[in-house]
Amino acid sequence: MSIRKKLGTGFAAAALGISLVSGGTFAYFSDTEESENTFAAGTLDLSVDPExxxxxxxxxxxxxxxxxFYLENNGSLxxxxxxxxxxYEVVDAEGDNTDDFxxxxxxxxLENYDKSEGDRFNDIIYSTTLYELQDMAPDAVAKNVLGFENEQSGLEAGTSDTMYVQFEFVDNEENQNQFQGDALTLNWSFEAR
Incomplete structure (x- = not known):
């Protein structure tokens, strides 16, 4: 082996030894903390009492x-x-209807009492037939009158709103015999958002 190779090998060995010695003498403090996180979705749980x-x-x-009746928010949101x-569905008892019951x-x-203001009623629906109502989707928890006395729009978690409704079989002062014995099954679906 030539002198040049011996010197190169010697320097490499010395450098390696110094790096091992100096690397072994470094000390430092450390601390590690972990954070465990979760995401849980809230719930919407609307009920109507009585059903x-x-x-x-x-x-x-x-x-x-x-x-x-009452709209109740039993959810967490x-x-x-x-x-x-x-x-709705109409059952025509005699099969003689020429008009929609x-x-x-x-x-x-349809009034949301909890959103009313003094003597001003918070009507969600006012004087509308079931036939017309099929093409509407009114918000039952909207505050439609101005003021800050009672609740604002919406339905907070764990609360309920008192609803008043009046239905009428309208007397049109004409012959309505075609509806004798008929039945109308009304489906109101309340969709919470």
Whole structure:
């Protein structure tokens, strides 16, 4: 081996030895912390109490029925809006209907009492037939009157709103015999968002 190779090998060995010795003499403090995180989605849980708002027999033109029910937020999230979707089915007892029975059943009002202001009623629906209501989706928890006395729009988690509704079999002062014995099954679907 030549002198040049011996010197190169010697320097390399010395450099390696110095780096090992100096690297072994470094000491430092350290501390490690871990963070465990979770994401849990809240819940929307809307209920209607009672589930059957109206069930009447023997209606005649001019009769009206008043009912109270409650929209309850049993979830963990506030509800911004509750859309009311309407559908119905008519059973024509005699098969002689020339008109839609839903055009003769009117919702005189649907009021959210908790959003009212003094003597000003917070009507969600005012004087609309079931037939017309099929093409609407009113917000049942909207505040439609100005003021700050009672609740604002929406339905907070763990609360409920008191609802008043009046249905009327409208007497159009014409012959309505075609509706004798007929039945109308109303489906109100409350969609929380």
């Amino acid at each position: 059957v708002i109206i069930n009447v027999d023997n209606l005649r033109p001019g009769d009206w029925e008043f009912r109270t 506030d509800i911004t809006e509750v859309l009311l979707n309407t559908s 839903g055009k003769h059943i009117r919702v005189n009002f």
